[in-house]
Amino acid sequence: MTYLHGKVQKDEDPNGEGLILTxxxxxxxxxxxxxxxxxxxxxxxxxxxxxxxxxxxxxxxxxxxxxxxxxxxxxxxxxxxxxxxxxxxxxxxxxxxxxxxxxxxxxxxxxxxxxxxxxxxxxxTAWAKEYRQGLNSRISVALEPTRRPFPPPLPDVEVKSILNNIAWALSKPDGSVAKHFADGNPSPDPTWLAPLSEVEIPLREGQAPARLFDWPSPTLGADGIEKPHLAPLAGEGAACLTSLPLSPITFELGRWLAQHRASRNVSDWVISRGGQLHPFLAQRLNFELETLAQPYQAFWRIVISGALLRPCFPGRLFPPRLTRYWPPDGGTFLLRAAQPYLTVRKPFRLGGSKEPPGRVSDLADFDVVLTDEDLVRDVYDHRTEDHVTEAVVRLADPLTSSLFDVCRLAEEAEVFGLTEHSVVWVPCLASDDDEVIRRWHGPLLLLRLLVVALPAIVRSDMEAGLVLVRRWMVLGRQGHALFQRLALHALTETDAVPMTDAVQFVLGGDGTAFWHFQTWPELARFLRARAASFGSDDLNALVRSIEGGPPEGLFSTQPGHDLVRRLRGERLGKLKQGGAELPAPLVALAREFETQPDVLVGKVETGWVVPATAEDIAHLPPTEAAERLLAYQDDWDQGHALSDLFAKNEGLWFDVLPLLIERGASGSLWGIGLAAPRELKDDQTISRIIVVYRELAEQHPRWLADEAVAAVADCLDSWGKQVSTETELHAFLPLWDLAWAASTQNGKSDLLERPDGVDTAINAPGGRLAGALLKRLLLEPVTADGGLPPLLKPFFDRSAHGETHSHRFARIMYASHLVWLHRLDRAWTKESLIRPMETASPEERLSLWEGYLWQPYWNEHLLSDLADALFAILPHMREREETVGDALGRFLGDVYLTKPNTVLASTRHKPSLLTAFFSHAGPSERAAMARALGARMKDAGDQAPILWSTSVGPLIRDHWPADHHKNNIQVSTGFADVLLNARNAFPEAVDFLLGKNLITSKPGQRNEFLDHFLLLLPLKGEEDEEIRHKDNAVLYPEHMLRLLDAATEGGIASWHTGRISTLLRQIKKAQPDLANSPVFVRLKERAGGA
Missing domain, CATH: 3.40.50 (Rossmann fold)
Structure with missing residues (x-):
């Protein structure tokens, strides 16, 4: 105890001279x-x-x-x-x-x-007692609550307090409490994992707060001084930390976590971290993995294998030039771009099902993606260029290997849409429908690239084409459905393979190529196109197989089942359609299915059926049309048929709506069918629909719910700008009122499972209805400070003031138009929007700021009113790094460059906005501000040096903190455009950035700064006028050398060595004496001595 202001001591200081009183x-x-x-x-x-x-x-x-x-x-x-x-x-x-x-x-x-x-x-007293008990007290704080599942039956505020206390107890630096936690008997319940991992704990010496499972590694720098670096157990970059040991805390927590490998809580948490594991955790999870139940075994093997790590890729360096030539290293880049890996997210569980997992897809929803899909699409889009075609022909075999890797990953991870039983959702490979092909993505785009390259492959070298098609057949025989279809397509389009071999492939293996649904589009084309070419032996083999039906066990149906009859009839029909002579007893069955289309629609209950269309319904009486709509297999098809009916027979569409309501129609029928008129431009029809919707809602109050209200809100949002007359408005607003009341009562929407962000708000009924009011407001004759129009203000009040999901969505939408509403009605905006942006719960504040920062227009009056709200959101901005934190970085950077005093002003008791931003901002937010500065420098063109000297330079020199733990490679990358566009201010820019340690790199870490910086530097002989001013290696060789030295401290990736070597040669030519400097020699060694 310290008596800072003195202590009464009658004997030693009778006059009280040591007291501080006056x-x-x-x-x-x-x-x-x-x-x-x-x-x-x-x-x-x-x-x-x-x-x-x-x-x-x-x-x-x-x-x-x-x-x-x-x-x-x-x-x-x-x-x-x-x-x-x-x-x-x-x-x-x-x-x-x-x-x-x-x-x-x-x-x-x-x-x-x-x-x-x-x-x-x-x-x-309790705090003092716990402090006196020391380690035992901390162990008790950590263990006692966690013996029972989370959350305890207590108010939220007490639960939060317990979490903070447990995190504090576990954070004892030597790991002793965490060790007792990991050794606990019984072991702490794994339901505490996710909430504990979100608790932030302040560190010493001004470091950013850290989470328990991301605790800094106790590493020492070359100078022997501890320089902590985050070493997460799981999360982005964790798998690369092979040389970075875990802190004692995370080491022990990793042991605890591994004990619960067979728990969804652990798998879900790892999924939330992107499936990337620190090597220590991967090792612990892999120990005696075979003792786990199969779904968990399969899940952890996938995660531990590294299949979730995106392959290192240098960036898209060449696609813009594909119209002129194929780059020398284009093949390497395309193959790297085509390399597949897995992404993962938590699977959908109906009603939060607690059923134990039966397969790996019950634990995780994996997807196969390509390393750089955009690059593969660029190549595909340029496929008609001769030099691109020639390159793809050369690369067809390694691209096939990439597609095989896709199949292997998809089957291991049970990826929906790519495994053999789900590949049916891929349209016919021969389709040239641009609308269909545009929907192809990732691995399917790679498949499409091989399909369109096939004719050129065979044309350029028949022998090579034969080898490639036979490889596809071999992979198809192994059961890979994509290759079965690819081989069937090739056998239809080319004569490279003898027909007998083709028929043996079709009938061979386990029968899936000939009988399973997924191969039908290609099989149907093959049978029809080749029917006249089959020899008698080949045709007889096909007919015998069809007569015998599918192999036993391939389907659960009996031989005489309608499904088997249909399958036999379809195959016979295609042979007859192609001109094959069939045995007389089979002709009738063949004729019955001869006109069956190649592409069918799957139904779980009935197998395969021909899709019905709106034409089938458009001529029917209303009652029969309604019954026909409800006879569809699911409400999704019902909705599409109702939507198509609006285009085919508008009058019938109006007639069937009340009939469908009376018959209890629900779900997607309304969600899709009612939204059909949203693109209408005819005012008369819109007015009629509004009246019909309103009457239906008044007559059937329970109808306007869930997807129906979503569709009505969608229409109102689309029609907001078209409702111009007073008569139309008096119909529009009552329907809006009914829809709003319904939206506030619906709590079942899947949108409510997501965070209340902009993406959610613009798709939710409450957000759409708010959008309708905003669009309607555009038609009103309003003036600055004139207030909201009296006719609309009650509706704005009703939607902005309340605490349902719809109210929150509406406020988010209004926040996206904040500057306009503030200019129109400052008092209403301050009370309805700016006040909750400052005082609402952190989650809602983040959502409102996300809405505003979606399109953050501003003026000085608005910034003045927003100041307190800005200070209030800054401590929370990292909770939504990409949508709020990064946007705030860009926003404040823009404000600084336009009105610097606005963010630099401070008071006696409050720092400036810029100081507050930097005290709370992490690397991502700082990088966003750096990118904003670079973008303005780029836009400034010839005036960039002036912008540097008046604004950007002083910001970096005087205000940007030099704290190394928050200025990482992300921030360095953000400053790449500043350097690239500094022009004659380049030397000073390098000095300032290096002086603040803002250009950095670490071993084992992707150097995105070099990816971006080297991409836009001119190479030897390049004549592009747009970037000649960036030839800083020639103009400022010494500063370029220092910059490259700092940027490559963590090493140089193989794809950067060529450009680094070119720059070194340019530096040497511009200033020969630099070639003997230690920095030049060091850089040359890093680049491989080139």
């Missing part, structure tokens, strides 16, 4: 001599401080806060300070007290002073 005493201690201020600064730097019994009116607190504020502005770093803050019963007093302490930078723990102080005394 204003003069405080002035001497805190201002003139400053010894108390220095002590307080050290106290707050080293300890977590709690004020007990203090008031904001106390001179002591005023002096303390002033001392802290002065040191904070000088760059000091402190632990958080807390205060027990009493408040009275007056309305709004609690909020006022909290806000007042927050403004001082001290975290209030509010309590009602009417409750007296017994509870506070008990809390402080």
């Amino acid at each position: 204003s003069a005493d405080f002035g001497a201690a805190y201002l003139r001599d400053g010894w108390a201020a220095r002590f307080v600064v050290e106290l707050f730097r080293e300890f977590t401080v709690l004020f007990v019994g203090y008031s904001l009116n106390d001179p002591i607190v005023s002096y303390l806060v002033d001392a802290l504020a002065a040191d904070m502005h000088a760059g000091g770093q402190f632990r958080r300070a807390f205060v027990l803050a009493p408040y009275g019963n007056a309305a709004g007093e609690r909020e006022k007290v909290v806000k007042s302490w927050d403004a001082k930078g001290i975290v209030p723990l509010p309590f009602n002073r009417g409750q007296k102080y017994g509870r506070q005394t008990r809390v402080l």
Whole structure:
């Protein structure tokens, strides 16, 4: 205990000369001599401080806060300070007290002073007791609550407190508490894993807060000083940390986690981290893996294998030039781009099912993607260029290997859409329908590339074509459905393979190539196209196989089942259609199915049926049409048929709507069918539909629910700008009112399972209805500060003020038009939008800011009103890194470049917005601001040096912190465009950035800075005028050398060595004496001595 302001000591200091009581005493201690201020600064730097019994009116607190504020502005770093803050019963007093302490930078723990102080005394006593018990106390804090599943039956605020306490206990640096936690008997319940992994714990010395499972590694720099680097158990980059040991805390937590490998809680958590594991965790999970149940075995083998790691790829360097020539290294790039890997997400579980997993797809929803799908699509889009065709022909065999890897990964991971029983969803390979092909993605695009290259392959070298097609046949015989179809397509399109061999392939193996549904589009074409070419032996073999039917066990149906008859008839029909002579007893069956289309629609209940169309219904009476619609196999097909009916017979569409409601139609029938008119432009028809929808909603109150209200909201959103007359408006607004009431009562939408972000809001009924009002507002004659139109304001009020999901979605949509609404009605916007942007729950604040930052127009008046809300959101921005944190970085960067004083202004007790941003921003947010600066530099063109000297340079020099743990390769990459567009300010830009350690790289880490920076530097002989000004290796060789040295400290990837070597040659030519410098020699060694 320290008596900072003295202690009454009658014997030693009878006159009280050591006491600090008067204003003069405080002035001497805190201002003139400053010894108390220095002590307080050290106290707050080293300890977590709690004020007990203090008031904001106390001179002591005023002096303390002033001392802290002065040191904070000088760059000091402190632990958080807390205060027990009493408040009275007056309305709004609690909020006022909290806000007042927050403004001082001290975290209030509010309590009602009417409750007296017994509870506070008990809390402080309990804290002191736990502190005295030391390690045993921390172990108890960690173990006791976690013996039972999460969450405990307590209020949310208490659960959060328990989580914070457990995280604090486990964070003991030597790992001793975590070890007891991992060795606990019984072991702590794995349901605590996900919530514990989200708790952030402040670190010392101004470091960013860390999470338990991402704790910094205790590594030492070359100078022997500890330089902690995050070493997560799982997450982005974790698999690359082979040389970075885990902290004792995460090591022990990894042991605990591995004990629960057969738990969905652990697999779900690893999935949420992208399936990337630290090598230690992968090793622990792999130990005695065969003892686990099969689904978990399969899941962990996939994760541990590294199949979820995106292959390292240097970037898209050549596609823009494909119209002129094929680059020398184009083949290497295409094969790298075509290399597949897996992504993973949690699977859908109906009603949160707790059933144990029966297969790996019950544990994880895997997907196969290509390393760079855009590059493969670029090649496909240029397929008609001769030089591209020639390149693809040369690469057909290795591209086949990539497709085989796709099949292998898909089958191991049970990827829906690519495994043999699901490949049916891929359309006919011979289709040249651009609309269909545009929907092909990833691996299927690779398949398409091989399909379109086949004619050129055979034309250029028949022998090579034969070898390739036979390879496809071999892979097809192994059961890979994609290759069965690819081989059948090749056997139809070319004569490379003898017909007898082709028939043996079709009938061979386990029968899937000839009988299973997935090969039917290609098999149908093959039988029809080749029927006249079959020899008698080949045709007889096919007919015998058809007569015998599918092999036993291939289908669960009996030989006489309708499905078997249909399968036999379809195959006979294609042979007859192609001109084959069939035995007389089979002709009737063949004729029955002769006109069957090649592409059929699958139905679980009935096998394969020909899809019905709107033409089948359009001529029927309303009652019969409604019955026919409801006879479809599912409501998805019902909805599409109803939507098509609107185009075919608008009058019948109106007639069947009430009939469908009376018959209990629901789901996608309404979601798709009611949205059919949303693109209408005819005002008269729109008015009629609005009246019909309103009457149906009034007559059938329960109809307007779930997907029906979503479709109506979609239509209203589309028609908002077209409802211009007063008569139309008086029909539009009542329907809007009915739809709004329905949207606020629906809590079943799957949208509510997602975070309340912009993507969710623009698709949810509440957001669509808000969009309809905004579009309708555009038609009103409004003026600045004129207020919302009286006719519309009640609807804006109704949608903005409330706490249902629809209200939150509406506020998000309104926030996306914040500057416009603020200019129109400042008071309404401040109360309805800006206030919740400051004071709502962190989750809603993030959503509102996400809405605003979607298109963040601003003016000085709006920024003035937003200032407090900005300060309030900054501590939370990293919770939505990509949508809020990065956008705030770009936004504040833009504001700084336009109105620097707006973000630089500070007060005695509050830092500037820019300072607050940097204190909370992580690498991603800083990188976003750096990219915004680079984009403005690029847009400035010849004026970029002026922008550098007046704005960008001073920001980096004077305000950008040099803390190494937040300035990583992401931030370096963000500054690439600043350097590339600095022109004659390049030397100073290099000096500033290197001076703040903003250009960096680490071993084993993808160097995206070099990917971007080297991409846009001119190479030897390049004449592109747009980038000649970036030839800084010639103009400023010494600075370019220093920059490359810093950027390659972590090593040089093989695909960068060529360009680095070229730059070194340019530097040597421009200033020969640099070739003997240590930096040049070091760079040359890193580049392989080239």
